[in-house]
Amino acid sequence: MAMSEYRSGVPDDWFVDPVQLGVPGVRKPSADDIEDNPLAWQADSLCAQTDPEAFFPEKGGSTRDAKRICTSCEVKAQCLDYALQNDERFGIWGGLSERERRKLRKRAV
Numbered sequence: 001m002a003m004s005e006y007r008s009g010v011p012d013d014w015f016v017d018p019v020q021l022g023v024p025g026v027r028k029p030s031a032d033d034i035e036d037n038p039l040a041w042q043a044d045s046l047c048a049q050t051d052p053e054a055f056f057p058e059k060g061g062s063t064r065d066a067k068r069i070c071t072s073c074e075v076k077a078q079c080l081d082y083a084l085q086n087d088e089r090f091g092i093w094g095g096l097s098e099r100e101r102r103k104l105r106k107r108a109v
C-alpha cells in the first residue's frame, strides 16, 4: 500500500463504516456477513471505539496503549487471523506489531 493512502499514519481502509456493521456488541455478524465482508468481526472491535492513531503509531512510536486495549478485545483472534491472512504490514492487529507478526509468520513456515 502506498504511503499516499495514509492520513496521519492511519490507512483509509483499516475500518469498515460502522453503519454497515451495526452497533458493537449488539448485532453479532452472521456466517453470511462474514462471508460477504471479511472485516465483519470489526463490529465488536475495541479499537473502533478508541483513537485509531494509537494502532498506527509513527515509526518508533509507542505501541503499549494499543496492545493494552487488544488484551481485552473479544475479536483479538479474528483480528490477528485477518492480519496474517492479508499480510497487513502496518499497525497493531490482534495485539501484535508488524515485527511480531513477521516473526510469528516465520515461525509458522
Ligand code: SF4
Binding pocket: 042, 045, 046, 047, 048, 055, 066, 069, 070, 071, 073, 074, 075, 076, 077, 079, 080, 092, 093, 094, 095
Ligand atoms: S485485537 Fe486490537 S487491533 Fe484487533 S480489533 Fe481488537 S482492539 Fe482492534
